[in-house]
Amino acid sequence: MKRTIKLLAAGSLLAASALYGASTAACVGCHGANFEKKAMGKSKVVKDMSKADIIAALKGYKAGTYGGAMKGIMAGQAKSLSDADIAAIADSIKGGAAAAVPAAAAPKVIDINAKVADPNRIAKEDLGNKKEVDETVLGLRKTSLFSEDNVEPAKVKEDRPAPGAAPRFERAYVNAPPMIPHSVEGLLPITKDNNQCLSCHMPDVAKGVGATPIPPSHFIDYRPTTVYKNGELVKEGKVVGLKGDIGNVGDIKLAKKKKLNHLYAGRYNCSQCHAPQANVKTAVANTFKPDGLTGEFKTKSNLVNMIDDGVK
Ligand code: HEC
Ligand code: HEC
Ligand code: HEC
Numbered sequence: 101m102k103r104t105i106k107l108l109a110a111g112s113l114l115a116a117s118a119l120y121g122a123s124t125a126a127c128v129g130c131h132g133a134n135f136e137k138k139a140m141g142k143s144k145v146v147k148d149m150s151k152a153d154i155i156a157a158l159k160g161y162k163a164g165t166y167g168g169a170m171k172g173i174m175a176g177q178a179k180s181l182s183d184a185d186i187a188a189i190a191d192s193i194k195g196g197a198a199a200a201v202p203a204a205a206a207p208k209v210i211d212i213n214a215k216v217a218d219p220n221r222i223a224k225e226d227l228g229n230k231k232e233v234d235e236t237v238l239g240l241r242k243t244s245l246f247s248e249d250n251v252e253p254a255k256v257k258e259d260r261p262a263p264g265a266a267p268r269f270e271r272a273y274v275n276a277p278p279m280i281p282h283s284v285e286g287l288l289p290i291t292k293d294n295n296q297c298l299s300c301h302m303p304d305v306a307k308g309v310g311a312t313p314i315p316p317s318h319f320i321d322y323r324p325t326t327v328y329k330n331g332e333l334v335k336e337g338k339v340v341g342l343k344g345d346i347g348n349v350g351d352i353k354l355a356k357k358k359k360l361n362h363l364y365a366g367r368y369n370c371s372q373c374h375a376p377q378a379n380v381k382t383a384v385a386n387t388f389k390p391d392g393l394t395g396e397f398k399t400k401s402n403l404v405n406m407i408d409d410g411v412k
Pocket of ligand 2: 262371
């Protein structure tokens with residue numbers, strides 16, 4: 101298994117360094133597929149700028165020496181671009197290569213259970229009725245479990261459309277974190293200094309770029325206030341551990357919700373819960389059918405209103 105993981109990691113590093121900077125996939129949500137829009141109503145129409153001006157602007161955003169009121173957004177975009185990346189981007193904007201990105205189609209929600217009965221998936225095998233079972237049939241890969249010399253990781257096709265052109269996926273269950281429907285090329289990994297998800301999904305900008313706003317639940321701290329005082333662990337003002345009687349965290353039925361005027365730090369690493377999607381042939385079909393996923397719930401969440409349901 102170790103070998104497979106290493107292979108995958110090396111593969112994605114290669115892809116990232118080859119493709120990352122020079123791609124305009126991350127730009128189209130704001131600037132339009134052909135850089136024909138005023139991003140967020142504020143920028144110049146970039147396709148009408150000269151190549152030299154585009155290069156100067158991008159270098160300036162990176163250095164902090166160029167821009168208007170919203171230059172912070174572009175600083176985040178330009179930060180990781182090398183001079184060569186910037187030149188390649190300017191080339192592709194003026195040469196029209198960016199037009200390869202399809203224009204937004206009418207939004208359609210993808211039914212994630214549509215193909216559960218795909219016959220290409222491994223059929224259920226009744227191993228219990230066999231006299232002898234050799235180890236090559238035990239794993240899902242149907243190869244020896246003792247040697248991985250000829251094992252290749254499943255082929256993954258990273259072909260999601262750019263932000264702004266991706267049909268959303270139906271939610272997997274009521275209030276599931278929605279899957280990321282668009283390409284994440286150039287957007288991951290999220291780091292302390294670079295979280296581009298915020299530049300499109302924060303509620304004040306989301307509408308302008310056609311993205312789903314980050315919901316109110318992500319601006320609330322639901323965790324109990326926890327302090328360590330005089331050798332005791334105190335949660336929500338109640339001693340729950342260490343010195344004296346060992347209490348029980350379960351005694352805290354419901355922590356007070358703390359509404360914040362900023363994103364809760366526990367939500368910063370978006371891709372911890374929201375997963376990018378790729379086209380992979382899965383060995384086993386997922387036949388999970390959620391309860392109550394009807395109407396609005398297929399495309400919207402309302403966790404903030406129902407998180408206390410059933411709690412006394
Ligand atoms: C989240 C939305 C967003 C994304 C994504 C984005 N931009 Fe921008 N861009 C803006 C905004 C807003 C401005 C105007 C900023 C300012 O006030 O200076 C701008 C300005 C620019 C300018 C200078 C235009 C001017 O008004 O002087 C260029 C060139 C540019 N962007 C290129 C890009 C490229 C290339 C990418 C992708 C690598 C990209 N942008 C991604 C929002 C975005
Ligand atoms: C350039 C703007 C932009 C950036 C950057 C961006 N998104 Fe999006 N996102 C969108 C748009 C627009 C949509 C709506 C689907 C579409 O039109 O492609 C969307 C849809 C989504 C959805 C689906 C919401 C739903 O209602 O089903 C999730 C989840 C998501 N994005 C997460 C992320 C995460 C996580 C990141 C950072 C890794 C990110 N996005 C970066 C623009 C952006
Ligand atoms: C700890 C897990 C977690 C993290 C981290 C997280 N989310 Fe979510 N997200 C959820 C869950 C669960 C839901 C659905 C229930 C809800 O609304 O809270 C959701 C819902 C959403 C929705 C759909 C809102 C709607 O109205 O339907 C968007 C958009 C979104 N998240 C964006 C983000 C972005 C962007 C980040 C990073 C800044 C992020 N999330 C970080 C778990 C997470």
